[in-house]
Amino acid sequence: GEDVEQSLFLSVREGDSSVINCTYTDSSSTYLYWYKQEPGAGLQLLTYIFSNMDMKQDQRLTVLLNKKDKHLSLRIADTQTGDSAIYFCAVINQAGTALIFGKGTTLSVSS
Amino acid sequence: DTGVSQDPRHKITKRGQNVTFRCDPISEHNRLYWYRQTLGQGPEFLTYFQNEAQLEKSRLLSDRFSAERPKGSFSTLEIQRTEQGDSAMYLCASRLGTPTDTQYFGPGTRLTVL
Numbered sequence: 367g368e369d370v371e372q373s374l375f376l377s378v379r380e381g382d383s384s385v386i387n388c389t390y391t392d393s394s395s396t397y398l399y400w401y402k403q404e405p406g407a408g409l410q411l412l413t414y415i416f417s418n419m420d421m422k423q424d425q426r427l428t429v430l431l432n433k434k435d436k437h438l439s440l441r442i443a444d445t446q447t448g449d450s451a452i453y454f455c456a457v458i459n460q461a462g463t464a465l466i467f468g469k470g471t472t473l474s475v476s477s
Numbered sequence: 478d479t480g481v482s483q484d485p486r487h488k489i490t491k492r493g494q495n496v497t498f499r500c501d502p503i504s505e506h507n508r509l510y511w512y513r514q515t516l517g518q519g520p521e522f523l524t525y526f527q528n529e530a531q532l533e534k535s536r537l538l539s540d541r542f543s544a545e546r547p548k549g550s551f552s553t554l555e556i557q558r559t560e561q562g563d564s565a566m567y568l569c570a571s572r573l574g575t576p577t578d579t580q581y582f583g584p585g586t587r588l589t590v591l
Contacts, residue, residue, distance in 0.1 A: 370519075399579065408481075408568055409520065409582040454519050463533050464510060465570075465580060467519030 368392040372455055372468035379476055384442040386471045388455030393417075393436055395457035399465065400429065400440045403452045412440070412453075442473075450475045479503060481583035483569050489589045490559055497555045498586045502571030509552050510570040510580060511544055513537065520568050526552060527574070559590045 369391045378384045390398075396417050401409040415422045415429045415438075422429045428441040442449055452470040459466050482501045490496050502509050507528050512520035523542070525533045528549035538544075541559075546552040556563055566587050570580040 397579070401582075406587075408483075408584040409570075411579055411581060414579060456519075459522070461533065463525050464522035464535075465512075465520070466522070469517065469519050 368457070368459055368466050370455055370457060370466055370468040372453075372471045374469065375472050375474070377474045377476065378445050380445060380447055382445055384445045384449070384473055384475075386440045386442075386453050386455075386473065388438040388440075388468055390436050390438065390455070390457050390466075392457065392460060392466075393433060394460055396462075397458060398429075398431060398438050399456040400427075401454040401456060401467075403454065403470070405451075409454065445473075445475050447475045447477055449473060481569055481571050481581055483567075483583040483586050485586055486584060487587045487589075489591065491591050492559060492561060494559055495555065495557045496559060496588065497553055498567055498569075498588075500552045500554070500569030500571075500583060502550070502552070502569070503581060504550075505573060506571035506581075507549065507574045508572045509546055510572075511552070511554050512568040512570065514566040514568055514585070515564075523554075556588075559588075561590050564588055564590045 399414040400412045426443045430439045455468045456465040484499045509526040511523040514520040526546040541557045544554045566585040568585045569583045572580045
C-alpha cells in the first residue's frame with residue numbers, strides 16, 4: 367500500500383539551515399505537501415509542490431522533489447526557535463480522496 | 478475567524494461512554510475529512526464527505542464510529558462505547574473541491590478515555 371517515511375528527529379542551531387527528508391512509495395499524487403504541527407495544535411499547511419515541478423521556493427522554505435527516487439525534501443533557511451515543531455510530509459492517496467502522512471519529523475532548534 | 482473550527486477541544490470520558498465531536502469547515506468548502514492522530518504518528522484518514530454524502534470510509538472506522546454531515550455544512554463524529562484505544566486527537570479538514578486546492582485543518586479534539 368501507499369507509504370510515506372520520514373526521519374523522526376532533527377536538531378539544529380538557530381541561524382543554520384534545516385533539511386527534512388521524506389520518501390514515498392506511490393508516485394500518482396498530483397501534489398505533495400508539507401504541514402507543520404506545534405504542540406497540542408492542528409496542522410498548518412506550510413507549502414506544497416506540483417508533481418511536475420522539481421523545486422519550489424517560498425521565502426525561507428525550499429521544496430525539492432526527485433520523482434525518480436520518490437524523494438521530497440523541505441529546506442528551512444535561517445532556522446529560528448519558532449520553527450521548532452513537528453513537520454509532516456503528505457501525499458494524496460491513489461483514490462485522490464485523502465492525504466497519507468508520514469510519522470513526522472520533530473525539529474528542535476537551539477539558540 | 479474563517480478557519481476550520483472543532484468543538485470541544487478536549488474531552489475526557491470513561492470507557493463505555495459515548496462521545497460526539499463537531500467540526501465546522503470553512504464556509505465555501507464542500508469537502509470535509511476526519512482524521513485520527515495518535516501519539517508519535519501522523520494523521521490517519523477516517524472518512525470523507527462531499528457535501529452531505531459520505532463517499533469513503535477507512536477500515537479504521539469501526540462500527541462504533543459514525544459520522545454525519547446532514548446539511549453539507551458542519552459534521553459530527555460520534556464514538557459509541559468508547560475504549561481506551563480510542564484516545565487520540567481527532568482532526569477535521571476541509572477543502573474547496575477544485576483540483577488545485579488543499580486541505581485545511583482544524584485545531585483538533587483531544588479525546589482521553591479513562
